[in-house]
Amino acid sequence: MSAGGPPDPSRIRNFSIIAHIDHGKSTLADRLLERTGTVDPRKMSAQIMDSMELEKERGITIKAKAVRMLHTGPDGKEYILNLIDTPGHVDFSYEVSRALAACEGALLVVDATQGVEAQTLANADLAQALDLKLVPVINKIDLPSSDVEAVEEQIFEVLKILEDTVHISAKDGKGVDGVFQALRERIPPPRGSVDKPLAALVFDSLYDPYRGVVLYIRVVDGALKKGQKVRFYSKSEQILSVEEVGYLTPKQTPSDALYAGEVGYLVGGLKDIHEVRVGDTIMEVGRELPAALPGYKEAKCVVFAGVFPVNPADYGSLKKALEKLNLEDSSFNYQVETSQALGFGFRLGFLGLLHMDIVKERLQREFDLNLIVTSPNVVFRVQPKGAGPEDWLVLDNPAKFPHYGDIEAIEEPFVHVTIVLPVRFQEPVITLLKERRGVHRSIEYVSGERMIVRFDVPLSEIVLDFYDRLKSVSKGYASFDYQPAGYQTSDLVKLEILIHAEGVDALSQIVHKDKAYAMGKALCEKLKELIPRQGFEVAVQASVHGRIIARESIPAMRKDVLAKCYGGDITRKRKLLEKQKEGKRKAKLLGSVEIPQEAFLAVLKINQ
Ligand code: GDP
Numbered sequence: 001m002s003a004g005g006p007p008d009p010s011r012i013r014n015f016s017i018i019a020h021i022d023h024g025k026s027t028l029a030d031r032l033l034e035r036t037g038t039v040d041p042r043k044m045s046a047q048i049m050d051s052m053e054l055e056k057e058r059g060i061t062i063k064a065k066a067v068r069m070l071h072t073g074p075d076g077k078e079y080i081l082n083l084i085d086t087p088g089h090v091d092f093s094y095e096v097s098r099a100l101a102a103c104e105g106a107l108l109v110v111d112a113t114q115g116v117e118a119q120t121l122a123n124a125d126l127a128q129a130l131d132l133k134l135v136p137v138i139n140k141i142d143l144p145s146s147d148v149e150a151v152e153e154q155i156f157e158v159l160k161i162l163e164d165t166v167h168i169s170a171k172d173g174k175g176v177d178g179v180f181q182a183l184r185e186r187i188p189p190p191r192g193s194v195d196k197p198l199a200a201l202v203f204d205s206l207y208d209p210y211r212g213v214v215l216y217i218r219v220v221d222g223a224l225k226k227g228q229k230v231r232f233y234s235k236s237e238q239i240l241s242v243e244e245v246g247y248l249t250p251k252q253t254p255s256d257a258l259y260a261g262e263v264g265y266l267v268g269g270l271k272d273i274h275e276v277r278v279g280d281t282i283m284e285v286g287r288e289l290p291a292a293l294p295g296y297k298e299a300k301c302v303v304f305a306g307v308f309p310v311n312p313a314d315y316g317s318l319k320k321a322l323e324k325l326n327l328e329d330s331s332f333n334y335q336v337e338t339s340q341a342l343g344f345g346f347r348l349g350f351l352g353l354l355h356m357d358i359v360k361e362r363l364q365r366e367f368d369l370n371l372i373v374t375s376p377n378v379v380f381r382v383q384p385k386g387a388g389p390e391d392w393l394v395l396d397n398p399a400k401f402p403h404y405g406d407i408e409a410i411e412e413p414f415v416h417v418t419i420v421l422p423v424r425f426q427e428p429v430i431t432l433l434k435e436r437r438g439v440h441r442s443i444e445y446v447s448g449e450r451m452i453v454r455f456d457v458p459l460s461e462i463v464l465d466f467y468d469r470l471k472s473v474s475k476g477y478a479s480f481d482y483q484p485a486g487y488q489t490s491d492l493v494k495l496e497i498l499i500h501a502e503g504v505d506a507l508s509q510i511v512h513k514d515k516a517y518a519m520g521k522a523l524c525e526k527l528k529e530l531i532p533r534q535g536f537e538v539a540v541q542a543s544v545h546g547r548i549i550a551r552e553s554i555p556a557m558r559k560d561v562l563a564k565c566y567g568g569d570i571t572r573k574r575k576l577l578e579k580q581k582e583g584k585r586k587a588k589l590l591g592s593v594e595i596p597q598e599a600f601l602a603v604l605k606i607n608q
Pocket residue numbers: 019020021022023024025026027028047059060139140141142143168169170171172
């Protein structure tokens with residue numbers, strides 16, 4: 001490649017690999033990197049695109065990344081192949097859509113032994129909506145249980161893709177030449193123009209403690225050069241000076257400029273990752289664009305949970321850890337929360353359940369914190385009595401709900417759920433969906449004795465162990481994906497727990513009316529087990545709208561720890577008294593009742 005000057009756009013291919021988890025995306029990426037000599041084979045570790053420890057463990061890609069490969073075609077000429085990686089999980093579907101928006105095409109990898117799964121469908125839908133050229137690739141043809149024909153039929157039938165399929169084994173490399181051929185011949189080259197004003201799409205960002213924020217960008221039109229002054233479309237008051245641009249090979253390799261059609265990175269002196277929004281457009285100062293590149297949206301947190309240190313003295317360390325982690329992952333948010341029961345902590349917002357798990361694990365692993373995480377809840381919309389349409393309250397914490405007498409209506413978020421499963425598991429899967437208040441949308445039977453089931457389900461029913469239950473009732477054969485489907489009114493109530501006639505906020509939950517009784521009963525029974533006897537009888541009650549729906553009582557105890565000590569062994573007596581004091585310190589005194597921390601924890605987990 002000659003240095004300087006824009007590359008010939010007809011020699012550029014920007015593409016992504018999309019697949020259901022475990023269908024071979026990372027393995028195929030490794031083969032492409034290897035064949036193009038992008039990575040020294042001696043330095044090649046398996047699954048090079050998944051660099052975080054957690055990513056490798058879970059087999060998912062958390063952050064989108066990009067790599068530029070040089071490939072020599074049969075005519076001896078060089079092609080620039082930009083592989084833009086996407087996070088492979090629904091929680092990050094906005095990031096997936098921005099990464100795809102930076103591409104002209106995608107390789108859709110389907111496992112020849114599994115066929116089309118829920119994430120294959122979701123990813124293909126996203127790519128088709130963005131008008132990407134899809135090249136279907138059937139992988140793992142080396143396995144004896146592969147059934148290429150059935151999978152081919154599914155791709156045609158379910159995804160309506162009429163393209164020829166490429167058959168490969170990403171593991172042993174068979175057929176991978178056909179992938180390169182498809183990239184050259186089937187994926188269109190970028191269409192932008194170097195002469196137009198600069199328009200670049202930010203598809204990801206990364207925080208580097210030494211260099212500040214690094215933006216991953218696709219230049220759509222114009223050129224981005226060192227020394228240029230640029231600004232974001234959404235925050236036009238802020239001006240950045242381009243300190244460095246370059247390619248990802250995969251390491252950052254500086255170049256003089258990035259031209260229309262190219263993919264690379266930009267360092268512009270930004271120190272705070274919160275100033276960058278994925279999906280934003282970069283334009284040149286003085287040649288501003290009349291409109292942003294399409295599709296920009298703010299990623300919203302949909303799942304919330306309280307996070308508290310087990311040891312209250314760790315509050316400061318938790319705060320520092322959150323600040324630090326948030327520099328790298330700006331998509332979760334946090335605010336201080338005080339709980340009657342769990343003390344000082346934070347309420348965190350996440351893009352989804354997996355995102356929550358990742359943040360939780362990183363806090364525990366990378367910062368060595370011992371944490372209590374409450375059961376997750378969604379964001380409710382509450383209409384106060386007599387309030388207008390603009391005065392709805394948006395609540396992410398059940399404890400903040402107004403008194404039931406002041407509530408006109410409650411709305412909760414729903415999702416479109418897509419499940420792909422073998423027909424033999426139809427019954428238990430549909431039963432599960434109905435238990436979770438799911439509303440039927442469609443059922444489609446496809447080849448290979450499989451079916452696609454679509455339901456609308458409240459998100460709150462998904463955040464509690466839905467995935468585990470689905471896996472269990474389908475013996476691991478059902479795959480699942482979901483998309484936000486807006487808010488709907490539901491018959492929701494606040495289930496309150498009273499201990500010795502006193503309401504305990506940390507134990508209150510928002511539940512569907514039909515489930516309140518069973519849940520209230522279960523909570524009372526559990527608490528009865530866990531709260532030690534007091535010197536008086538203690539009532540444990542569940543109430544909805546001021547009406548008691550369940551009740552247990554903990555009988556009084558004659559509280560005499562020394563009763564067991566006959567005779568005068570004073571040291572033993574002292575020990576017992578000290579032990580009792582210790583127990584008191586761990587427990588929370590609510591009104592006149594001590595509630596041990598385990599009681600709160602057990603209750604927070606009761607619905608999981
Ligand atoms: P990803 O989740 O889509 O990134 O999938 P991976 O690339 O991590 O592959 C999942 C598993 O399938 C790994 O254990 C791979 O070694 C294996 N695998 C990937 N491609 C092939 C293939 O062509 N043949 C066989 N036999 N195994 C494969």
